[in-house]
Amino acid sequence: MRSNVVILAAGLGTRMRSQRAKVVHELAGRPLIAYVVRAALGVHPARLVAVVGHQAEDVRRVVEREVARSVGEEDPKPRLLFALQQEPLGTGHAALAALEALSAEEGPPYSPVAVVEEEGEAVELWQKWEESSVWREPLVLLYGDMPRVRAETIARLVAAHLEGRAAATLMTMLLEDPTGYGRIVRDAQGEVVRIVEETEARPEERAIREVNAGLYCFDPKPLFGALRRLKPENQKGEYYLTDVVGVLTSVGYRVRAIQSEHPEELLGVNTRQDLARLEAELRREICARWMREGVTIRDPDTTWIDAEVVIGKDTILHPHVHLEGETRLGEACEIHAWTRIVDSQLGDRVVVRNFTVIQGSRIGNDVRIGPFAHLRGEVELADEVAIGNFVEVKKSRIGRKSKAMHLAYLGDATVGERVNVGAGTITCNYDGKRKHPTIIEDDVKLGSDTMLVAPVRVGRGAMTGAGAVVIRDVPERTLVVGVPAVEKKKLEEDAGGSSSAG
Ligand code: UD1
Ligand code: CA
Numbered sequence: 001m002r003s004n005v006v007i008l009a010a011g012l013g014t015r016m017r018s019q020r021a022k023v024v025h026e027l028a029g030r031p032l033i034a035y036v037v038r039a040a041l042g043v044h045p046a047r048l049v050a051v052v053g054h055q056a057e058d059v060r061r062v063v064e065r066e067v068a069r070s071v072g073e074e075d076p077k078p079r080l081l082f083a084l085q086q087e088p089l090g091t092g093h094a095a096l097a098a099l100e101a102l103s104a105e106e107g108p109p110y111s112p113v114a115v116v117e118e119e120g121e122a123v124e125l126w127q128k129w130e131e132s133s134v135w136r137e138p139l140v141l142l143y144g145d146m147p148r149v150r151a152e153t154i155a156r157l158v159a160a161h162l163e164g165r166a167a168a169t170l171m172t173m174l175l176e177d178p179t180g181y182g183r184i185v186r187d188a189q190g191e192v193v194r195i196v197e198e199t200e201a202r203p204e205e206r207a208i209r210e211v212n213a214g215l216y217c218f219d220p221k222p223l224f225g226a227l228r229r230l231k232p233e234n235q236k237g238e239y240y241l242t243d244v245v246g247v248l249t250s251v252g253y254r255v256r257a258i259q260s261e262h263p264e265e266l267l268g269v270n271t272r273q274d275l276a277r278l279e280a281e282l283r284r285e286i287c288a289r290w291m292r293e294g295v296t297i298r299d300p301d302t303t304w305i306d307a308e309v310v311i312g313k314d315t316i317l318h319p320h321v322h323l324e325g326e327t328r329l330g331e332a333c334e335i336h337a338w339t340r341i342v343d344s345q346l347g348d349r350v351v352v353r354n355f356t357v358i359q360g361s362r363i364g365n366d367v368r369i370g371p372f373a374h375l376r377g378e379v380e381l382a383d384e385v386a387i388g389n390f391v392e393v394k395k396s397r398i399g400r401k402s403k404a405m406h407l408a409y410l411g412d413a414t415v416g417e418r419v420n421v422g423a424g425t426i427t428c429n430y431d432g433k434r435k436h437p438t439i440i441e442d443d444v445k446l447g448s449d450t451m452l453v454a455p456v457r458v459g460r461g462a463m464t465g466a467g468a469v470v471i472r473d474v475p476e477r478t479l480v481v482g483v484p485a486v487e488k489k490k491l492e493e494d495a496g497g498s499s500s501a502g
Contacts, residue, residue, distance in 0.1 A: 002046040003137050004157050004216075005078075008241075009033050009144030010065075010085035012052030015270045021055040023144040024062055026277060026281050029306030029324055032269055033059060037066040039142070041078065042151020043158065047134060048078045049101060050144075051094045053085035059144075074275040081105060090238030095141060096227040099220065106132035109221050135220050138162060141241070143214040148265040148278060152423035154215065160258050167253035168223065168245065169439065170195075171215040175262035180270065181211035182242045184257055192255045194246030199235040210259070212242060213266035222253055282307070313377035330365065339370070347383070364400075382417070399442065411435070412454065416442035422466070423448040441476070463491060 013022025023033035025272040033050075048067065049271070052059045065081055066482060083101035085094045103109070110131040115122050138158050153171070161169035172184050182195040183205050195212050196205050226247040230239045245255050260266055269275050286307065287300035295315035297303050305311070310325070310332030322340040323329070328346035335341070337354050344361040352358070353370035361375045364383035369375070373387050377392045382395040388405030396413040400416055404410060404421035411429040411483065414437065415421070427438040436454035440446070444458050447466040452458070457473040464470060465479055465481030465488070474480050477491040 001137055001162065002133075003043060003140055004047040004049070004102070004134055004220075004365055005043065005045040005140045005142070005154075006049045006051065007040060007096065007142060007144050008051045008094045008098075009036075010051045010094050010097075011091075011145075011190040012054050012088050013145075013270075016272060016275075021059055024055070024058050025067055025269070025273060027147050027269075027279055027307075030060045032147045033062055033064075033144040035307075036142065036144050036149060038070045039149045039151045039154060040142070041067065041070045041075075043154050044076055045078045045139070045140070046076075046137065047081060047102070049081045049083055049086050049098045051083045051098050053088055053094070053245075056082075056084060070379070071443070088296050089242035090231040090232065091143070092227055092239030092243060092339065095223070095241045095244075096230075096239070098141075099224045099227060102132075102134050103221075103224075104395065106134045107226060109135040113376055126215060135401050137220075138217045138423070139220040139223065141218060141325065143215045143268060145269045146214055146266055147269065148282070149215065150262075150265055152262065155264070157215060157258065158215050160256070164256045165254070166256040167219045167248050169217045169256045169258065171266065172210050172257045173213050173260045174209050175211055175263060176209070178206075178209050178211045181268075183208040184212060186210075186257075191249075192245060192257045193249050195242035197234065197240055197242060198211065210257075213260060213263075214268060215223040215266060216241075220250055222248055287464055336370070344375075362429040410438075413438040413440060415440045416444065416460070418443050420445045422446045422448040422450060422464075426451050428453045457463040461491060461493075463497060 009023045011022065016022045016025065023420045024031045031172040050063045070076055081101055083097045085097040126151050138161050140154055140158060143485065154496055156168060157171050180198060182197045183201055184435050185193045185196055185205060187193050204446060223244065226244040229247050230243050232239050234240060246323060249255055249312060267278065269278060283304060286305045287297050287303055290311050291297055295311045296316040298317065299319035303317050303322045307325045308326055309323045309326040312329055314331055315329050315333040317335050318337040320338045321335050325343040326341060327341050328345045330346055333346055333350045335352045339352050339354065339356045344358045346363045347365035349365055350363055350367045356373045358371035359376040361379035363381045366384045367381050368386045372390050373427055374392040376394050378395045379393050382398060382400040384401045385398050386405060387402040388495045391404050391408045394411040396410045396415065398415040400419035402415050402419040407422035408425045411427050413427050417442055428451055429435050429438060438452050439457040441458060441460040443461045445463045447468060448465045449467045450464045451469045453469065453471045456470055459474055459476035461477040463479045464485060467481040468481055468485040470480060470485045479488045479491055482489045
């Protein structure tokens with residue numbers, strides 16, 4: 001039987017003290033809620049409902065993006081719905097918003113439209129419509145702030161729910177320190193009676209170490225009924241979803257609880273400290289995983305690898321390397337200490353020396369970069385390119401075997417193959433108002449301190465003298481010198497480095 005999943009993500013996240021919604025704060029480079037969405041999709045729900053409210057648009061974007069990227073070609077597509085919780089009046093209120101949205105989309109659950117008296121007895125009149133499957137399938141409900149939750153755990157809960165024939169099944173965990181969590185109150189027979197939130201708990205209840213994880217499986221109809229009966233009569237003046245348990249048991253429904261064997265995966269993020277703790281844990285796991293996959297990580301304690309990063313075998317990461325966002329490294333690369341690589345793809349056998357920053361770049365095989373290099377924004381380096389000390393490359397393409405080894409700036413440039421960019425060369429790409437392109441064709445040699453005032457083109461096999469200020473296009477195989485640069489002489493076929501020269 002398929003299930004439906006509701007994720008609550010409309011809260012303010014007051015304890016984060018943030019302008020941003022809590023669930024879009026990032027853990028190892030991914031928004032918290034993205035993790036929860038992916039785990040939820042792992043059980044292949046028929047419908048996925050996200051309850052949004054605070055900064056609804058941001059949260060919605062993240063959820064849509066995650067659904068788009070996590071649902072595989074072969075997977076059954078879930079129906080994605082957003083329920084708007086107008087005001088953050090509590091988790092019970094948010095859950096009700098989800099069920100109301102489902103009701104509006106799918107038709108309400110089959111229920112009596114009226115009760116009439118017939119010969120002194122109450123008789124229910126039923127509406128005659130086909131009830132949507134949503135009201136018969138198990139409804140999983142979880143919070144958007146529990147990023148470590150795994151699909152297996154959700155699946156296990158659903159299985160236990162179907163097997164246990166209860167109106168609700170909750171996941172609980174035993175914590176050394178239960179502070180902040182709702183406590184599970186059981187009766188003498190060990191049956192769950194209710195959940196008491198910390199703010200309402202009496203001292204003996206506070207001592208209970210079994211807590212509510214915030215992951216539930218419900219029969220939707222009794223849930224719908226119970227949610228409508230919630231009252232915000234507590235310290236916070238909120239509708240607590242957790243009160244549903246007491247409501248259900250008080251009218252004779254059974255509520256089951258299963259204890260998690262991995263409480264660490266169910267911890268919620270409420271504060272920035274929680275976030276840092278989870279991040280430290282996740283980071284260790286990510287490093288361990290890549291080491292198992294054949295990556296050498298010399299110091300996992302100082303190596304930061306975001307959740308989506310992919311690394312090839314036999315790549316070596318030195319201490320203090322940060323690999324962020326959608327970064328992919330090929331095989332047998334070596335990344336030296338204090339290097340940061342963001343949203344970039346590197347081929348095989350790429351060596352990046354110390355203190356280099358690479359962002360938004362695509363780098364071929366056998367490339368050498370750094371130390372102290374900066375590549376940013378749409379940089380493409382072909383195979384065997386070498387970028388050296390204090391060289392900045394922005395939005396440029398550099399062809400095979402070309403080199404810029406010292407103190408250069410290449411911006412908005414297209415550089416051909418086997419080009420040698422002399423020390424101190426600068427593409428003067430900005431005239432104060434607009435950016436202009438520079439084209440450097442194959443086999444060009446630029447003398448030290450060449451200024452290329454864009455827009456400008458340096459023809460194939462040409463050369464510039466040291467200190468040349470190039471303000472006009474340079475023809476092929478021509479040496480230009482001076483300020484402004486003028487033609488000194490034509491070069492022999494291979495004087496500027498023929499197509500066979502390295
Ligand atoms: C909640 C539970 C607590 C449980 C803990 C597990 C309640 C009342 N308490 O407490 O029993 O032990 O989680 O981590 O449910 N949200 C909304 N709308 C709202 C309020 C919250 O959508 O009006 C969402 C939030 O975005 C968040 C989730 O619900 O993702 C949980 O809210 P939060 O305030 O973090 O609940 P806790 O106090 O942690
Ligand atoms: Ca929480």
